[in-house]
Amino acid sequence: MLENRSCVVPRSFCSTCETENDWSYMKYMLDLDIKNGKRPMEIDAAEDEHHPRKCTKMLESCHIVETVRISFQQPKNDGDSMDSSDSGIQQSDEEQHAGDSSDSGSLLPRMNRDSSIACLSRCSRSDYGSLASLNSSFRNIIRSGELYRWRRINGIKEHWVYFSCALLEWEAYDPIRQRWMHLPRMASNECFMCSDKESLAVGTELLVFGRELRSHVIYRYSLLTNSWSSGMRMNAPRCLFGSASLGEIAILAGGCDSEGRILDSAELYNSETQTFELLPAMKKPRKMCSGVFMDGKFYVVGGIGGRDSKLLTCGEEYNLQTRTWTEIPNMSPGRSTRGSEMPAATEAPPLIAVVNNELYAADYADMEVKKYDKERKLWITIGRLPERAMSMNGWGLAFRACGNMLIVIGGPRTHGEGYIELNSWVPSEGPPQWRLLDRKRSGNFVYNCAVMGC
Structure with missing residues (x-):
């Protein structure tokens, strides 16, 4: 989602x-x-x-x-x-x-x-x-x-933000030039439009995962041709998974299949060859989880799993060299006490992002920013989120990192046409001080968001 x-x-x-x-x-x-x-x-x-x-x-x-x-x-x-x-x-x-x-x-x-x-x-x-x-x-x-x-x-990258505030429509934003752009509209059916969707930017591609009438489908936007295509398939098609990219590769972990079964499988995608490779299974099956790369390793955090479909507080680390998973207790940033009585599936997956190999989280209930202490394996509150970055239990708010900055995309709750704001903060410059990058008239609910760095 x-x-x-x-x-x-x-x-x-x-x-x-x-x-x-x-x-x-x-x-x-x-x-x-x-x-x-x-x-x-x-x-x-x-x-x-x-x-x-x-x-x-x-x-x-x-x-x-x-x-x-x-x-x-x-x-x-x-x-x-x-x-x-x-x-x-x-x-x-x-x-x-x-x-x-x-x-x-x-x-x-x-x-x-x-x-x-x-x-x-x-x-x-x-x-x-x-x-x-x-x-x-x-x-x-x-x-x-x-x-x-x-x-x-040669390590030369510029990062642009891709996000969707309208079903089947995507926009791109260049934070340096503060310019907006409309991508071609996705050509898909109503079933895909209304299904849960995940997005991932890897290499020069934007991938959008969802469901059509009888199966999962992947739509691929190419920066090189400015066009959408479909036809790729994972070895184990899924939705509601956690993912992250590192250069031309990405890892997709967990999720659920077309029958609703929660998966413990993971796959590696190579954008150069446009192929998926099955990885060893995780320690725990999980869906509605989040993924990041940190210190050259892939982490999947939080989610829902187990026989009772309960909220998972642990994370897992995947070592690309040894091809092994290691469970990490208490890695999920957790839930606000105000939301502890709600069903687990009503809340968004953890909003996490990595800057300079440090892990941050957006606590959308308490409007706080947290940082993960890797040595003590605990979360510390370090400041506030932008005040107008509203959400519905975390849904509709985008929180992502790129380079040395974090960005929050969201808007205030309004009736009718509203607007969204893009706010940024450089963690190395001190406690969270959010700078407004830009504002745009738009729906204020962000359905999907990804970042392309190339």
């Missing part, structure tokens, strides 16, 4: 190559076969009014851009007006190759391919739309995923 909640962005590329952030990447690059003059992803015009248009300076702090401009005589473009880039995307291969280097293996003149890719990988991925429009070589390395693989190898 609310698997993989919230996130924020670190700036992990070097300062000499940082560029003024621009939304052109998601808006202009991915659907290169534009038809009927309609873009599948569009900036929310109403929200964009709050952010004045800025001049895009493609890598002006890096000598690459000057080389590209000289070679291709590409004029400067306004950051939000990319008509020349659009027309470049639609040009024929002959027209695009007119500006290509004579060396077909080279991307930048007088530089070999590896050096060219190394330079381009330092660009903000928001500028990849502009780069893709320059020639077919640039376009191919971006659409093939080669540039993202290079970034991953």
Whole structure:
């Protein structure tokens, strides 16, 4: 339901190559076969009014851009007006190759391919739309995923938040540029729309898990093609599981099958091969649990299990090297005393997130932030959540980590159309002091949320 909640962005590329952030990447690059003059992803015009248009300076702090401009005589473009880039995307291969280097293996003149890719990988991925429009070589390395693989190898990441406040509709948010984007609508039936859904971002993919008429189904959004597809299947299809990703891999643990049986199985997904691998079984079956990676290991926390379907207070640690599970007592952040009399299934899975290998939790009942003491194996209250981040027993609130920041996505309870807010906090800077990143008119219930870092 609310698997993989919230996130924020670190700036992990070097300062000499940082560029003024621009939304052109998601808006202009991915659907290169534009038809009927309609873009599948569009900036929310109403929200964009709050952010004045800025001049895009493609890598002006890096000598690459000057080389590209000289070679291709590409004029400067306004950051939000990319008509020349659009027309470049639609040009024929002959027209695009007119500006290509004579060396077909080279991307930048007088530089070999590896050096060219190394330079381009330092660009903000928001500028990849502009780069893709320059020639077919640039376009191919971006659409093939080669540039993202290079970034991953060299530890270069930018994190964007993907979330759904309307069934079958997803939005993306770039926390650096504070821009919003609509993804193409998911093409699925009403059964999937109304079913419990989990979400997971891994590599350059966003996966949404749910049920259709007779079986579980996985919808896959590709950042490279800006499109949804389906057809992948787990070895043991499930819902209401805990999951987390680490680079191009993810682990999905527990949940329940189509008959409602609670599972102790787990699977590893590889986004490079788009395959699922069964892992050894957990110590306990559990559903409605949460997952995180910490210190290079995967943890599944809390959930419901046992013969009486009671709330589990323990967690389990999976060691990827030894392929073994270890039970950890009292790892769940627990329930508020005000909610102790409610049935376990009425509350959301634990809202947990890891920043710099430290585990945090959002106590949605008492509106507090807790931190896990790994040595003493107990939770400590360290501050407050944003006051307007309301929820229904934890449902509808997103809490997620990315880089060195935590983010909370939620909104106040209102009748009719409301709004959601994105708040962030950097734990290394001291006790929780939440900063408002942005606000948007929207439904104020977050159905699913995931973070893509690439």
